Amino acid sequence: MLDSLLTPSTSSHMQTSATTFDHKDFLNHIFASAPWPSVDETHAPQPPPSDVFVDSRNQQIMMMPLSSHHQNDNVDGSSAHALYSGFSATGSRPFHIPQGSGGGPMHQQGQTQRQPQQQASASTDTGGTAVSPSQSRTKVRARRGQATDPHSIAERLRRERIAERMKALQELVPNGNKTDKASMLDEIIDYVKFLQLQVKVLSMSRLGGAAYVSSQSSEAGGSHGSASSAVAGGNQPTGNSNDGLTMTEHQVAKLMEEDMGSAMQYLQGKGLCLMPISLATAISTATSHTRNSLIPGAGDVGGRPSSSNLSGKTVQTMNTLKLNSNGNCMAEGSSSIAVKEAVSISKP
Amino acid sequence: MASADKPINTDVPEKDVFALHFLQSLSNLRRQNTFNSPEKTNDRVKKIKKAAYVSMARAAGGTSRLWSRALLRRAAKETNKVVRFSRRKKRVTWLRRRSNRRDPVEEEEKEAERLRNLVPGGGAMETSKLIEETAYYIKCLSMQVKVMQCLVDGLSPK
Numbered sequence: 001m002l003d004s005l006l007t008p009s010t011s012s013h014m015q016t017s018a019t020t021f022d023h024k025d026f027l028n029h030i031f032a033s034a035p036w037p038s039v040d041e042t043h044a045p046q047p048p049p050s051d052v053f054v055d056s057r058n059q060q061i062m063m064m065p066l067s068s069h070h071q072n073d074n075v076d077g078s079s080a081h082a083l084y085s086g087f088s089a090t091g092s093r094p095f096h097i098p099q100g101s102g103g104g105p106m107h108q109q110g111q112t113q114r115q116p117q118q119q120a121s122a123s124t125d126t127g128g129t130a131v132s133p134s135q136s137r138t139k140v141r142a143r144r145g146q147a148t149d150p151h152s153i154a155e156r157l158r159r160e161r162i163a164e165r166m167k168a169l170q171e172l173v174p175n176g177n178k179t180d181k182a183s184m185l186d187e188i189i190d191y192v193k194f195l196q197l198q199v200k201v202l203s204m205s206r207l208g209g210a211a212y213v214s215s216q217s218s219e220a221g222g223s224h225g226s227a228s229s230a231v232a233g234g235n236q237p238t239g240n241s242n243d244g245l246t247m248t249e250h251q252v253a254k255l256m257e258e259d260m261g262s263a264m265q266y267l268q269g270k271g272l273c274l275m276p277i278s279l280a281t282a283i284s285t286a287t288s289h290t291r292n293s294l295i296p297g298a299g300d301v302g303g304r305p306s307s308s309n310l311s312g313k314t315v316q317t318m319n320t321l322k323l324n325s326n327g328n329c330m331a332e333g334s335s336s337i338a339v340k341e342a343v344s345i346s347k348p
Numbered sequence: 349m350a351s352a353d354k355p356i357n358t359d360v361p362e363k364d365v366f367a368l369h370f371l372q373s374l375s376n377l378r379r380q381n382t383f384n385s386p387e388k389t390n391d392r393v394k395k396i397k398k399a400a401y402v403s404m405a406r407a408a409g410g411t412s413r414l415w416s417r418a419l420l421r422r423a424a425k426e427t428n429k430v431v432r433f434s435r436r437k438k439r440v441t442w443l444r445r446r447s448n449r450r451d452p453v454e455e456e457e458k459e460a461e462r463l464r465n466l467v468p469g470g471g472a473m474e475t476s477k478l479i480e481e482t483a484y485y486i487k488c489l490s491m492q493v494k495v496m497q498c499l500v501d502g503l504s505p506k
Contacts, residue, residue: 160481166479168480168483169479186459192463195486196466199493203400206396344462
């Protein structure tokens with residue numbers, strides 16, 4: 001009965017697990033214990049014939065140490081229970097049965113065998129927990145000497161998972177060659193902030209052009225809100241633009257006295273920005289060869305129709321203007337995202 | 349690795365998906381009263397920005413990603429729209445917040461906190477999942493930026 005219980009369910013488990021156990025320990029332990037004949041008599045329903053006896057015994061050799069762990073005192077039984085709790089239920093369930101039935105005759109040997117069994121169970125403990133994770137969950141096998149409790153295993157797994165994903169992130173972020181985890185995280189955070197800022201600025205720039213166009217056309221006297229009239233408004237001769245700019249300057253000067261932020265916002269709403277004079281001179285020299293030609297933009301409201309026309313002129317007039325002691329001046333431009341906008345200003 | 353995770357999938361849809369959603373949201377905005385006076389430019393900026401984020405969330409796979417759900421939820425809250433999500437999210441959020449509170453002792457978790465504040469819906473995720481979502485979020489953001497830049501370039505006059 002013991003065979004039938006143990007062999008089919010545990011053959012898959014125990015055989016493979018037994019092979020990883022230390023064979024010598026088990027064999028020594030088994031041969032040290034004398035209970036072979038008594039176990040056979042109590043558990044086997046009919047005593048097997050002598051030739052088969054060896055085979056069943058061989059099988060039982062595999063099974064015996066495991067069952068004998070159970071069949072001893074409760075202390076060992078509980079430790080063995082803990083040992084085999086990691087295995088699947090089908091594997092562990094048959095062990096309960098022999099414990100109840102075999103507890104009696106094994107008792108007298110329990111005392112003598114306790115010492116070696118405890119050592120054996122200790123050795124099998126680490127072996128068992130080393131094996132059980134690899135069988136029940138495909139995890140990294142615990143090395144001897146390291147803590148094998150599930151908490152640290154889970155902890156280590158979590159760390160590995162995080163490291164793996166960080167590596168995937170590293171390729172995305174530019175400048176991802178930093179090996180230090182802390183600086184890598186800083187880079188990632190900065191990059192996310194930068195991208196979000198880009199979205200914000202881009203949405204503002206599309207808006208800025210539209211606001212500028214609508215304000216121009218309203219100054220020109222009556223806007224119909226359509227693209228063509230907006231473009232026409234944008235193509236006004238320079239006189240209007242100069243007046244508009246003077247008004248804007250006064251407005252900005254007024255705002256700057258109270259709060260820089262509101263002044264910036266007002267400017268941005270008009271599609272203008274504040275920049276140092278040195279930068280303005282640089283831009284004007286860059287655009288000086290292109291500013292004279294103006295192609296009427298038939299674009300949509302999202303564009304900046306007359307920015308190219310006015311940029312050169314206003315930059316020149318602005319150069320001589322000092323709004324405050326900082327040396328800042330107003331200039332055309334819808335956003336300050338570096339090179340791209342400067343290039344778009346200089347488009348013919 | 350022996351962790352038996354399925355391979356991390358961080359593919360985002362192509363640019364045209366993002367472009368389509370963004371243009372749709374823009375045309376929706378235009379149908380509303382978009383040509384306001386310049387004094388309200390801030391509102392317009394905010395509206396466009398929100399439209400950009402919402403269209404990005406929709407383009408990037410609707411409700412299949414945690415951060416997109418959080419974005420849509422945040423947007424819908426402002427407009428008092430009722431958004432239908434599965435109930436499970438709330439419970440997960442609560443549990444995650446509780447377990448995350450325990451962690452800040454570890455140094456890495458402090459930095460994860462900063463990332464959580466940036467990525468929408470970050471407070472409801474464990475660190476490993478957070479990093480995965482961040483990767484996807486970065487890809488989507490860069491795609492959205494490319495789309496918007498192309499639009500600006502294409503529509504600005506030469």
